[in-house]
Amino acid sequence: MKITGVKSHVLQYDLPGELGYSQQYYEKRTAHLVEVQTDEGITGWGECFGPGNVAVANKGIVEKVIQPIIRGSDPMDRDVLWHRVYNLMRDHGQKGMPLQALSGVDIALWDIAGKVAGLPLHKLIGGAHRDRIQAYGYGMMLKRESVDDHVARFRDEAAGIMDMGFAAAKMKTGLGPESDIRLCQAVAEGVEGRGKFMVDANHCYTTSDAFYVGRALEELGAYWFEEPVAPEDLDGYRELRSGLRVNISGGEAEFNRWGWRQILENRGLDIAQPEVCALGGVSEYLRVLALCHAHFTPVINHVWGSAIAVATNIQLLAAMPALPGGLHPWEPMLEFDTTDNRFRDELLQEPLDIQGQVKSSGGYVSIPPGPGHGATPDMDFIRRFELDL
Structure with missing residues (x-):
């Protein structure tokens, strides 16, 4: 061939x-x-x-x-x-x-x-450690509106994501530390104890501002604080991880095994978020995953894009060994963008229907059964x- x-x-x-x-x-x-x-x-x-x-x-x-x-x-x-x-x-x-x-x-x-x-991709890798994967929904994007309007909308959107059946909700920040804390409070209220909520800053803070927001997140019970500072600021990540109780996550802007080696040896992440469509594909993702597990760092893949990316990540999450293992191990989740995306919902000959699966299964999605990643475009x-x- x-x-x-x-x-x-x-x-x-x-x-x-x-x-x-x-x-x-x-x-x-x-x-x-x-x-x-x-x-x-x-x-x-x-x-x-x-x-x-x-x-x-x-x-x-x-x-x-x-x-x-x-x-x-x-x-x-x-x-x-x-x-x-x-x-x-x-x-x-x-x-x-x-x-x-x-x-x-x-x-x-x-x-x-x-x-x-x-064979499906997870079989090529070595088999499925799980036959379904819990999904979390992200939304709560920024718009050109007042802080008060953001607060009201974020509270409603967080509740709406939980109503869809997702296990957790992830929000964006970036209006400034004081305003961002108000947004986080609104999302915590919208989730109402029905699941976890996470905060994605897309590296907009200085280390001192990240500490300010992070301490508020500790009190609000946020699950993780994603990309709080610039991806190049390895010292900032390490300082935040050692100084805050909220989990520090990141890594979507890092590439290949050599870049990931630096992050992991620096001990700045509680949760690693590799992006398979950026870091070098499945081949390099598997090497990065091995590095993460060698450093006892749990992995929750970063997922953004079309149904091809979603299907590929479902396969990879199915094939991911539990860390550290046990009768009731820590499990990864599938990230799902709840905003409008026709390239995810309408691209395939046989749609994944993530929203429908989540709603009917209590927050879980199944593994595409076809060969390869199981996604065939129209x-x-x-x-x-x-x-x-």
């Missing part, structure tokens, strides 16, 4: 309303899918992390840089291809967009391997939303 082509599909549509987090507001939903074709008619699908113009730029890396390196190769040699591509791109970036582009290609190669073997849908680049 030989790789005959690698296509990059950047999809986009206008959201029904503007959404925001601590770094920016956005009005469009973007997804970047990768299609790897073979001479035996087996096609693999992957996804690259990165919105908007980042996806457009990554398309060039996928098609103009990575495709010539792997075309004509056996797609089953995915580890060989990963290292060949990484080594040739190393002089031009060991992190960031080159790794995002490689991630989508690698996920597609694992999808091909599953289809060749007739090509008519792709053609409808693909940008003409």
Whole structure:
């Protein structure tokens, strides 16, 4: 079997309303899918992390840089291809967009391997440690409105996420420390003891401001405080973890095993959040997972994107060993974006229907049964939303 082509599909549509987090507001939903074709008619699908113009730029890396390196190769040699591509791109970036582009290609190669073997991804990895995964919903995005309006909306949205059946709710912050604490209080009230709530700052605080907000989160009973400071500030993470009772989480902006080695050796995380569509794909995710477990750091994957990303992460979470193990072990959760996302809900020939599963099962989702990651896109849908680049 030989790789005959690698296509990059950047999809986009206008959201029904503007959404925001601590770094920016956005009005469009973007997804970047990768299609790897073979001479035996087996096609693999992957996804690259990165919105908007980042996806457009990554398309060039996928098609103009990575495709010539792997075309004509056996797609089953995915580890060989990963290292060949990484080594040739190393002089031009060991992190960031080159790794995002490689991630989508690698996920597609694992999808091909599953289809060749007739096995789901979790079987290729070594089997399922669980047959269903608890899901949490995130929403409570920032908008161009007053703090009082944010407070009222966040309280209602948190309650709404719990009403949907999710096990926990995650919110955004970024209005400023004092205002953000008001938002956290509103979400704690909206959850009303029905589950956990988590806070995602998207690295908007200085260390001192993160301590200020974090102490309030201790009193409110937040489960984790995500990306409180810049991802480069390893000392800040370590100081926050040693000085706060709330769990410190992060890692979505880190890439490959070497970057993750620094984070883990620094002991700055209670919960690691690797992003498989960014850090180097399934191949590198498995190496990062092994590093996390070697440092006794629990993992809850960061999930953002289309149904390809969601299905891939469900497979990975199913195959994740319990840490540290026991009769009633600590279990990972699936992150689910509750905001409008047609690329998640309408992309596939057979939709995942995460919301329906959560509502009917008490907060759990099942593992897609098909080979590979189990997600087959509808090509008519792709053609409808693909940008003409």
